[in-house]
Amino acid sequence: MPNDHNSLTGGAFGRHSLFDPEAPPREKRPLRAPTPEAHTAETEDGLSLRLTRYQGGDKGPVLLVHGLGVSSLAFRLDTIDTNLVEYLTENGYDVWLLDLRVSIESPYADQPSTADDLARYDFPAAVAKVREVTGAPDIQAFVHCYGALAFHMAMLAGLEGVRSAVSSQVGAHIDVMPATKAKSLLHFPLVLKALGIGSMTMRTDATDGWLDRIYNRALAFNPSIAAEERCDNPVCYRVTFLYAPLYEHDQLNIATHAVMHELFGVASIENFEHLTRMVQGGHLVDAEGEDVYLTHVERLAIPITYIHGAQNETWLPSATERTVRWLAEHNGADLYRRHVIPQYGHIDCIFGKDAARDVYPLILAHLEETALTEV
Numbered sequence: 001m002p003n004d005h006n007s008l009t010g011g012a013f014g015r016h017s018l019f020d021p022e023a024p025p026r027e028k029r030p031l032r033a034p035t036p037e038a039h040t041a042e043t044e045d046g047l048s049l050r051l052t053r054y055q056g057g058d059k060g061p062v063l064l065v066h067g068l069g070v071s072s073l074a075f076r077l078d079t080i081d082t083n084l085v086e087y088l089t090e091n092g093y094d095v096w097l098l099d100l101r102v103s104i105e106s107p108y109a110d111q112p113s114t115a116d117d118l119a120r121y122d123f124p125a126a127v128a129k130v131r132e133v134t135g136a137p138d139i140q141a142f143v144h145c146y147g148a149l150a151f152h153m154a155m156l157a158g159l160e161g162v163r164s165a166v167s168s169q170v171g172a173h174i175d176v177m178p179a180t181k182a183k184s185l186l187h188f189p190l191v192l193k194a195l196g197i198g199s200m201t202m203r204t205d206a207t208d209g210w211l212d213r214i215y216n217r218a219l220a221f222n223p224s225i226a227a228e229e230r231c232d233n234p235v236c237y238r239v240t241f242l243y244a245p246l247y248e249h250d251q252l253n254i255a256t257h258a259v260m261h262e263l264f265g266v267a268s269i270e271n272f273e274h275l276t277r278m279v280q281g282g283h284l285v286d287a288e289g290e291d292v293y294l295t296h297v298e299r300l301a302i303p304i305t306y307i308h309g310a311q312n313e314t315w316l317p318s319a320t321e322r323t324v325r326w327l328a329e330h331n332g333a334d335l336y337r338r339h340v341i342p343q344y345g346h347i348d349c350i351f352g353k354d355a356a357r358d359v360y361p362l363i364l365a366h367l368e369e370t371a372l373t374e375v
Contacts, residue, residue, distance in 0.1 A: 026259070029078045033089045041098075041129040043121040047108060051129060052097040056089025060372030061134045063096045063126060067145025067347070068275075069267040071105040072097035074144070074350050077263070079255035082356040084142075084363075091364055094134060098126045100147060104265030114274040114287040118150035119157055127161045137161075140367055144168040144350060145315070146271070153284055155300050156293040164303040164370035166363050169346055171306055171323025172294060173283045175316040236260060248311055248345040251352035263351075301331040305366040307359065309344035337366070 039051040052072065064075045064084065075084045075097055088095050100122050101108040130139055138161045143151040148167045155162065156172070236257075249257070270287070277289040284293040304327070306320040317340055324338045339362050341349060349359045 031076060031078065031083070032086045033076075033095075039096075039129060039133060041122075041125040043101075043125040045117070045121050047101055047121070049101065049122060049125060050099040050103075050106070051126060052099075053133075054085050054089050054095040054097075056095055057092030058372075059092045059094070059367070061094045061096055061130050061136050061139045062088060062367060063098055063130055063139055063141045065098050065100065065123075065126075065141065065143045065147035065151060066103065067147050068102055068271055069104065069264055070347070071103040071263075071265075072099050073105070073263060074347065077256065077259075077351045079259055080253065080351055080353055080355070082360075084350060084355075084360060087356055087360045088364070088367075093367065096126075096130050096139075098122070098147075100150075102146065102267060102271060104267075110266045110268055112268050112270040114270055115146065115150045115153060115278075116274070116287050118147070119153035119159075123151060123154035123159055127159065131161055136372065138163040140370060141165040142168070142363060145170060145346070146275075149278070149284065152300070153293050155302075156284070156296045158296070158299060162302065164366065166305045166307060166366050167320075168307050168349060169309065169312060169320070170315045171320045172300075172326065173319045173322040174278050175282070175319040175322070176279055177313050177316065248309075248343065248348055248352075251344055251348040251354070253353040256351060256353070297327065297330040300327055301335060303335050303366070303370050304337075305362070306336070306338040307349060307362055308338070308340050309346055309349050310340045310342050311345045314346045 033054045034056055037053040037055070039053060041049045041051055043049060050072075064072065066072055066074050077083050085095055085097070099106050100118055101111075101113055102118065103109060127139060130136070141151065141162055141164075143165060145168065148170045151165065151167070152170075152172045274287045277285055277287065281289065281291075286292050306324060308315075308317045308320045310317060320338055324336050327336050341359055341362075344352060344358070349355060352359070
């Protein structure tokens with residue numbers, strides 16, 4: 001049954017800032033998906049996380065988890081012909097969207113947190129809630145970017161109840177572009193924190209101060225942005241400045257490019273600090289830079305498929321290649337697969353105009369192979 005997902009962003013879980021107050025209102029198409037159900041997962045450290053369920057069939061629950069500075073909107077975006085929620089529910093899956101504490105639709109987005117918090121609190125609470133509501137003995141997961149990093153950390157820390165997973169763009173190892181590595185070696189987040197900056201945002205509205213306006217103009221001349229990736233959208237420049245290029249422009253349709261201010265938002269400096277330590281280490285470490293995760297590789301002995309955009313300049317494809325090789329050496333090669341998607345970057349693998357043709361079938365193939373045999 002078609003539904004309108006606008007109500008999902010209201011109430012206690014509504015965005016606490018508007019990233020383009022001057023953007024004209026737009027009409028959103030109803031999703032070709034079941035009517036959503038709202039659920040809440042309570043974490044051990046006292047936070048309430050939003051879970052949104054689209055019950056599409058009896059193949060078992062699939063938890064979809066977003067990255068940093070975004071939200072579950074990436075999976076239910078109405079500007080593409082078929083989004084991931086629609087695709088999976090049409091194929092008989094019980095789809096659950098988790099908005100982590102770092103979701104830009106969460107009231108906690110700009111509060112201090114790290115990937116350790118997501119691994120220690122958010123994932124266990126969400127998995128337990130989905131299993132409780134559905135009665136399923138275990139679940140499948142699709143995890144992206146920062147959510148995928150935290151998922152691997154959670155599993156390596158002993159998370160139970162996940163039968164199989166598809167990991168988008170990252171695994172347990174990290175390789176980045178030289179410019180990103182240089183920024184991490186300069187301890188860029190710590191410099192910002194010393195200047196009293198507690199969070200970073202893609203907000204670009206006219207109410208910003210003169211410094212932000214200069215900042216926007218300077219980003220337009222960022223030499224790291226390839227000529228074919230330049231545009232007149234200041235959100236794109238901020239995305240590139242904070243993370244490196246997150247998508248190939250030619251994989252986006254015009255409608256999606258026009259709503260970048262809806263898709264990206266605020267993230268705390270502490271999360272960037274943690275990312276910096278992982279970049280410096282080249283693999284998963286805790287927020288203090290300590291090697292506490294990779295010692296339990298046997299806990300990742302579940303079927304995992306890695307999907308990586310060939311043009312990804314945020315997390316280089318060589319990183320998931322390293323992870324698959326590491327896992328195969330310890331747990332056996334039969335559990336792991338890896339697909340490199342030509343002409344795709346990072347998050348365009350999720351909401352690119354042709355992702356339903358080029359990427360989603362690879363996700364579905366893994367889920368089908370590891371779907372519930374009994375409900």
